[in-house]
Amino acid sequence: MEIxxxxxxxxxxxxxxxxxxxxxxxxxxxKIDNKLTLDNLKNIIFNFSGVDFMDSSxxxxxxxxxxxxxxxxxxxxACSLRPRVQRVFDLSGLQAKIPVFLSEQEALKNV
Numbered sequence: 435m436e437i438x439x440x441x442x443x444x445x446x447x448x449x450x451x452x453x454x455x456x457x458x459x460x461x462x463x464x465k466i467d468n469k470l471t472l473d474n475l476k477n478i479i480f481n482f483s484g485v486d487f488m489d490s491s492x493x494x495x496x497x498x499x500x501x502x503x504x505x506x507x508x509x510x511x512a513c514s515l516r517p518r519v520q521r522v523f524d525l526s527g528l529q530a531k532i533p534v535f536l537s538e539q540e541a542l543k544n545v
Contacts, residue, residue: 436484437462439469444508445477445545446470447538451484454492454519463495467502476508479541480532483514488522500531513541 435458436451446469452458469475478499482488500510513535515523523529535541 435462437465439465441473441475442479442542443545444475445479445542446473446475447479447481449481449484449538452486454482454485454488454495456489456491459491459495463498466499470503476503476506477545478503478508478510479538479545480510480512481514481538481541482512482516482519485519486516488519493522493526493528496532497528509545511535511541511544513538 435453438449440447440449446466448466466478470478480496496512503510510532511534512523512532514537515534523534533544535544
């Protein structure tokens with residue numbers, strides 16, 4: 435899995451490519467949490483444009499970041515979901531907690 439993290443104001447943009455599974459999630463959680471803390475960021479936008487597979491581990495990682503960020507008064511948003519990832523969001527009900535947008539620009543406007 436390839437990860438690119440960028441800052442946009444008080445928001446952390448997390449752009450992912452590859453498979454978001456148990457192996458990818460192991461280090462990703464810590465990287466995101468450290469970046470949030472060190473850069474004093476409030477919100478996260480997960481960009482799934484390059485993610486072609488996500489299992490329950492990926493779902494758990496996203497939900498865990500949602501709990502962490504929302505407890506601090508921030509927002510977690512998602513964008514650019516491919517059909518297989520969209521299906522995971524739909525089946526899990528995650529979209530009820532994390533708004534999904536078509537593009538990163540649209541998500542940034544809604545932070």
